Amino acid sequence: MQFSTAGAPHRTPTNRVDRVMRQVLYALLPGILAHWLVFGLGIFFQIGLAVGFALLLEWLMLRLRQRPVRPFLTDYSVVVTAVLFALCMPPLAPWWVAATGMLFAVVIAKQLYGGLGFNLFNPTMVGVAAVIIAFPIELSQWLAPRSLSPGLPGVWDTARAVLTGQTAHLDWDAITRATPLDLLRSGTIEGLRIPEIQQDPVFSRFGAQGWDWIVLGYLAGGLWLWSRGVIRWQAPMGVILTTLIVSGVVWLSGLDVHPSPSLQLFAGSLMLAAFFIVTDPVSGSATPRGRLIFGTGVALITLAIRHWGGFPDGVAFAVLLMNMFVPLIDRYTQPRVYGVAR
Amino acid sequence: MSQENPAIRLHDFHGGLVLAPHKAVSLEVPLASAGLAERVYVPIGQHQGQAGELLVAPGDRVLAGQALTASDDDFEVPAHAPCSGTVAGLCERPASHPPGSRRRCIEILADGRDEWVAPIPLSDWAQRRPAEIVDHLHAMGLVGLGGAMFPTAAKLRGPWGAIHTLILNGAECEPWISCDETLMRSRPEAVIRGGRILAAAVAAERVIIALEDDMEGLAATLGKAVAEQDSGPAMAIVEVPAVYPQGGERQLIETLTGLQVPSNGLPQDIGLLCHNVATAAAACDAVEHGRPLTERIVTVTGPGVQRPCNLRAAVGTPIAHLIAAAGGYREEVTRLVLGGPMSGTALASDEVIVTKGSHCVLALTDRELAPGPEPMPCINCGDCVAACPASLMPQLLFRALAADRHEQARELSLLECIECGCCADVCPSHIPLVDYYRHGKARLRLSDLDHRRAALARRRFEAREQRLTRQQAERKARRRARAERLQKTEVAQDEIQAAIARAKAKKRTGD
Numbered sequence: 001m002q003f004s005t006a007g008a009p010h011r012t013p014t015n016r017v018d019r020v021m022r023q024v025l026y027a028l029l030p031g032i033l034a035h036w037l038v039f040g041l042g043i044f045f046q047i048g049l050a051v052g053f054a055l056l057l058e059w060l061m062l063r064l065r066q067r068p069v070r071p072f073l074t075d076y077s078v079v080v081t082a083v084l085f086a087l088c089m090p091p092l093a094p095w096w097v098a099a100t101g102m103l104f105a106v107v108i109a110k111q112l113y114g115g116l117g118f119n120l121f122n123p124t125m126v127g128v129a130a131v132i133i134a135f136p137i138e139l140s141q142w143l144a145p146r147s148l149s150p151g152l153p154g155v156w157d158t159a160r161a162v163l164t165g166q167t168a169h170l171d172w173d174a175i176t177r178a179t180p181l182d183l184l185r186s187g188t189i190e191g192l193r194i195p196e197i198q199q200d201p202v203f204s205r206f207g208a209q210g211w212d213w214i215v216l217g218y219l220a221g222g223l224w225l226w227s228r229g230v231i232r233w234q235a236p237m238g239v240i241l242t243t244l245i246v247s248g249v250v251w252l253s254g255l256d257v258h259p260s261p262s263l264q265l266f267a268g269s270l271m272l273a274a275f276f277i278v279t280d281p282v283s284g285s286a287t288p289r290g291r292l293i294f295g296t297g298v299a300l301i302t303l304a305i306r307h308w309g310g311f312p313d314g315v316a317f318a319v320l321l322m323n324m325f326v327p328l329i330d331r332y333t334q335p336r337v338y339g340v341a342r
Numbered sequence: 343m344s345q346e347n348p349a350i351r352l353h354d355f356h357g358g359l360v361l362a363p364h365k366a367v368s369l370e371v372p373l374a375s376a377g378l379a380e381r382v383y384v385p386i387g388q389h390q391g392q393a394g395e396l397l398v399a400p401g402d403r404v405l406a407g408q409a410l411t412a413s414d415d416d417f418e419v420p421a422h423a424p425c426s427g428t429v430a431g432l433c434e435r436p437a438s439h440p441p442g443s444r445r446r447c448i449e450i451l452a453d454g455r456d457e458w459v460a461p462i463p464l465s466d467w468a469q470r471r472p473a474e475i476v477d478h479l480h481a482m483g484l485v486g487l488g489g490a491m492f493p494t495a496a497k498l499r500g501p502w503g504a505i506h507t508l509i510l511n512g513a514e515c516e517p518w519i520s521c522d523e524t525l526m527r528s529r530p531e532a533v534i535r536g537g538r539i540l541a542a543a544v545a546a547e548r549v550i551i552a553l554e555d556d557m558e559g560l561a562a563t564l565g566k567a568v569a570e571q572d573s574g575p576a577m578a579i580v581e582v583p584a585v586y587p588q589g590g591e592r593q594l595i596e597t598l599t600g601l602q603v604p605s606n607g608l609p610q611d612i613g614l615l616c617h618n619v620a621t622a623a624a625a626c627d628a629v630e631h632g633r634p635l636t637e638r639i640v641t642v643t644g645p646g647v648q649r650p651c652n653l654r655a656a657v658g659t660p661i662a663h664l665i666a667a668a669g670g671y672r673e674e675v676t677r678l679v680l681g682g683p684m685s686g687t688a689l690a691s692d693e694v695i696v697t698k699g700s701h702c703v704l705a706l707t708d709r710e711l712a713p714g715p716e717p718m719p720c721i722n723c724g725d726c727v728a729a730c731p732a733s734l735m736p737q738l739l740f741r742a743l744a745a746d747r748h749e750q751a752r753e754l755s756l757l758e759c760i761e762c763g764c765c766a767d768v769c770p771s772h773i774p775l776v777d778y779y780r781h782g783k784a785r786l787r788l789s790d791l792d793h794r795r796a797a798l799a800r801r802r803f804e805a806r807e808q809r810l811t812r813q814q815a816e817r818k819a820r821r822r823a824r825a826e827r828l829q830k831t832e833v834a835q836d837e838i839q840a841a842i843a844r845a846k847a848k849k850r851t852g853d
Contacts, residue, residue: 001662001671003678005688007777009763010679010706015725015770017718071718117719117771232724281723286737288727330738337755338356338592338732339605 017116021076023230024276027221028083031272034217035087038145038210040152042091045162047083049095053102054082061111077116081105084124084276088269088316089131090142092158094165097135101127121323122283128316144177145210148201151175180208180267181312184259193256207266215271222275231279234288238295239274240265246303270302273315283323290326290333297322350550350580353600355593357731358585359764361684363556365520368643368650373528375654376640376667378425378454382658383435383447383695386411386421393446394418400431407459407634409481410448416476416496420483423450424636424656426457438680438687438694447658447695461632467539468573473499475543475629482628483635483698488589488618489681491699494625497617498543502610508546508575509598509609510537512553512560512619513582515589516682519702521639522619523557524652529623530567536622538574539629544615548576551619552594554584586684587762591616593731605758620701640696642668646675646705655696661703662692676711679704684763718771726765726775732758736765740775743782748789751782759783 035043058078062069072078085101105127113119132139146152153161153170161167178186180202187197202209225231247261265271278284278295285294298318305314386393394413398404404423411421430449437445464470464478480495488511510533514522526533537549553560561579568577582588582597592603595614603609609616620638627633636657643650648669655664661680665671679686680694681702726736734755742750759779766775828837 001675001678001692003675003688003690003692005690006677007774007780008679008681008683008685008687008761009767009776010677010683010686010688010704010711011767012710012712012714013767013769013772015768016715016772017721017770020721020723020770068716071716075718077721115719117721232728281721284722286722286724286727286735291724334735334754335356335727335733337605337734337758338596339602339607339758340755341604 017077018075020230021080023225023228024080025076025083027225027230028087028218028276030217030220031087031214032083032217034213035091038213039091039143040146041155041158042143042153042162043086045158046086046089046091046093046098049098049162050082050086050089050102051079053099054078054106057102057106058111061107062115065111065115067115072116075116078106078110081110081123081127084272085127087272088124088128090139092141092143092153092161092167093135093138094161095163096165097131097138100134101131103127104130117282119282120326122277122280122319124280125277125316125319125323129320132311132316140178140182141176142179143175145202145208147209148177149175177202179312180211180263181306184263184267185306185312188257194259195256203263203267206260206262208263212266215266218271218275222271225275225279231275232288232291234291235278235284235295236274238292238297239270239278239299240295242296242299243270243303246300250303264303264306268302268306268313269315270299273298273302273319277315277319278322283326285326285329285333287330287333287335289335290329293329293333294322294326297325350578350598351600352580352582352597355588355596355731356733357729357764358587358593359729359767360584361517361586363584364518364643365514365523368518368520368641368652369523371649371651373524373639373652373654374667376656376659376664378452378456378656379659379663380452381430382424382427382450382452382656383433383660384410384421384423384450384658385435385437385445385447385695385697394420396448398429398448400429402429403427404429404450405457405459407461407636409483409634416480416499417493419485419493419495420481420634421448421657422483422634422636424658425450425452426455427452436691436694438689438697438700442690450658463632464629467542467629472543472545475539479543479625479628482624482633484621484624484628485635485698486618487620487624487638487698487701489699489701491697494617494621497610497615498540500608500610502608504613505544505546505610505615506548506613507599507615508537508541508544508549509594509614509616510540510549510551510619510622511589511591511594511616512551512557513584513589513594514554515584515586516684516686516702517586518643518704519641519682520643521641521652521701523560524641525620525623525639526553526557526560526564530564531570532623532626533619534564534567534571534577534622535630536624536626537577538571539625540615540617540622541575546575546615548578550598551577551579552582552598553579554588555581556584557581586764587731587760590731590760590762592760605755635698638696638698638700640664640700641702641704643702644679644705645707645709646671646673646678648672655700657696657698659696660692661689661694661696661700664696664703665692665705671705673707675705676708677706679706683710684767685761714772717773720769720771720773723770725768725770729764729768731762731764732760734759736775739782740773740778743778748782748785752786756782756786 105123109121109123109126110119183200243264244261247264251258251260278298285291301318301321302314394411398410405426408423409420427450430451433449434444435447437443467475476495476498484494485491512522541549564579587593624635637654639652640655641652642664651668678689680689720737739751739754761776763776
């Protein structure tokens with residue numbers, strides 16, 4: 001009898017790209033849920049807009065590049081990019097923010113570099129960095145968390161604000177509030193000491209009102225991803241440990257002038273970055289030690305930007321800067337091959 | 343005797359996979375014989391070595407166990423007739439590897455009488471010198487039965503230093519395969535006694551028999567067999583974790599000793615020698631019973647065969663005969679594999695014959711081998727890095743090879759790849775990574791060959807240039823010498839006269 005042949009192994013692999021990406025989306029659910037509870041329905045509009053634009057642009061680019069559309073639209077990678085972007089946006093950010101962000105993320109950072117697997121820079125962070133620079137006003141207008149708000153906007157108010165950019169129908173000053181990191185930044189520029197800045201009710205015991213819950217949601221999702229083997233510990237631990245150690249030492253050197261490590265970790269997007277951004281396989285390091293270095297670098301640059309730089313958070317820029325070092329890191333952190341002397 | 347078990351501390355090797363074993367299906371039924379096919383095709387020159395000298399001619403009657411070829415070279419392992427019958431002639435049969443190739447075989451028409459030559463045991467082996475034992479094993483046709491068929495004598499006799507430990511490899515790590523476990527359960531004493539013989543052949547001080555920890559009760563069975571021995575080296579039975587590719591020689595050595603075999607060296611370089619348990623049993627048969635290696639146990643299994651089982655099969659039996667002995671095919675077989683699912687070779691035809699290295703025939707159907715989606719681009723997830731037992735960076739190797747950058751792949755240690763298939767098995771993008779590595783290695787070997795040829799050609803060219811310049815210089819020197827001589831007129835006149843005389847003489851004889 002005759003049979004067809006093929007190379008070993010003679011097994012169908014169990015894992016798939018779309019499965020990996022779907023697991024990342026599941027892991028974001030606790031964070032999304034917390035976001036909804038703290039800031040209202042805005043997050044769903046942001047996700048809807050970003051995912052919609054992302055799929056549209058991905059489809060368009062795949063057609064233009066004459067690539068198969070179906071496998072790449074159904075691998076969920078562009079959905080992950082969009083959802084992560086949405087989580088970095090203010091709940092009432094107008095639609096053109098998402099459109100611009102996805103243009104940079106999907107068209108420029110991803111497709112123009114060769115599509116899935118070939119982008120040098122993290123698409124989400126390219127999109128976020130672009131809108132931070134392009135729309136500073138829109139990006140600084142965060143809602144007050146539920147506990148400090150006279151009432152979160154409902155469906156229609158949210159829809160109107162997001163889809164038209166109009167806010168006249170809202171009691172804008174009452175329902176918005178500067179983010180904790182914005183307050184820290186403007187406070188220190190004015191020469192205020194940390195305890196004075198933390199008088200603002202938006203701060204909580206170890207982070208910021210409501211923001212803590214979202215960060216805990218990311219942490220829970222991230223730990224789940226780690227337990228499922230979807231991500232490895234090196235990159236997140238690089239971010240978290242470096243943040244704790246470096247900002248801890250700095251904090252102890254001047255309790256009144258430097259924010260505490262818990263504030264650094266719980267008031268911005270470092271935790272989201274630790275588990276969902278620096279763990280992006282494509283634009284991150286491929287070696288175990290390289291991942292640790294990559295995470296460490298992201299934390300160091302973020303802390304530096306927060307302290308010296310012109311932006312309150314700085315995670316997006318830190319990630320993009322570290323993306324540039326990945327080829328170098330990979331080159332010098334390769335594991336020792338079996339039987340080869342060091 | 344000495345089953346002192348100086349608690350061997352186990353170490354981890356990097357990577358590897360825990361795979362569903364699928365071994366129970368073929369272990370349920372007792373070991374049976376496949377029976378003789380009407381015609382067997384004994385491969386000659388199946389090992390790394392050449393065929394050796396042919397001892398039979400078409401039409402000869404041969405007895406079972408009779409040598410068909412002979413050679414003094416350790417790498418030219420003699421072949422023996424597995425049955426009595428008549429030599430029909432030399433022929434070419436499809437071989438498993440490389441795909442589509444053919445192999446020279448001696449065709450024997452079995453007469454069904456199963457008459458054996460008189461056995462020549464080496465019963466007093468314990469009193470013999472190691473070299474005599476090795477010679478005997480060579481004459482009995484022993485090769486490694488783990489799959490690679492490396493000539494046993496060549497492995498025992500080499501330019502390395504003292505061997506202190508012999509490792510008997512019973513870690514049968516690939517799914518579906520159970521021939522070694524079957525052997526150890528059915529003939530534990532042969533494995534143990536063979537281990538003693540192989541240890542004596544290299545004067546090793548101790549023997550470690552490695553099993554997988556999911557082979558229930560086997561350690562006790564072998565322990566009993568060890569206890570029955572009354573002398574010999576220290577023997578330890580060690581259960582190692584059932585992680586693929588635990589049975590890889592280099593991985594097993596790291597598990598047992600914590601040492602790594604140097605990348606371009608051999609286990610012998612660090613005082614270790616590894617043999618498959620089936621090779622040990624064959625050594626016992628050869629030395630104590632004088633029986634040459636003419637049959638082996640083959641696992642015939644998979645969802646595509648009616649009755650998965652382990653069969654004693656004569657070397658030279660067509661695989662179709664084994665399938666028939668296992669009840670024939672079931673369902674639509676989409677792939678027939680010689681070896682295991684991770685590293686086996688897909689066969690184009692079941693006319694391929696059983697060799698000394700055929701441990702498993704695996705018939706797979708659509709259920710295990712669903713045609714997957716097209717490969718996606720590599721997303722650099724690093725699952726392959728975590729799985730690679732050689733600690734390579736499979737995704738970087740893939741990127742280099744996909745871009746035809748073979749020298750970069752060499753720098754990334756492509757040649758250290760053991761082709762275990764772990765990377766491809768975990769790849770979420772379903773990239774046939776091992777195919778890339780095999781192809782890449784072949785390209786590197788070719789380019790090395792080209793380089794060697796080019797270097798040789800250059801040396802030849804340079805030598806020729808040198809020779810030509812030298813000859814030219816010599817000619818010049820001669821001409822100059824002659825010119826100088828001619829300038830001395832007297833001599834010149836003499837020579838002219840002589841030349842004229844010679845010409846005249848010639849003319850006379852011409853008339």
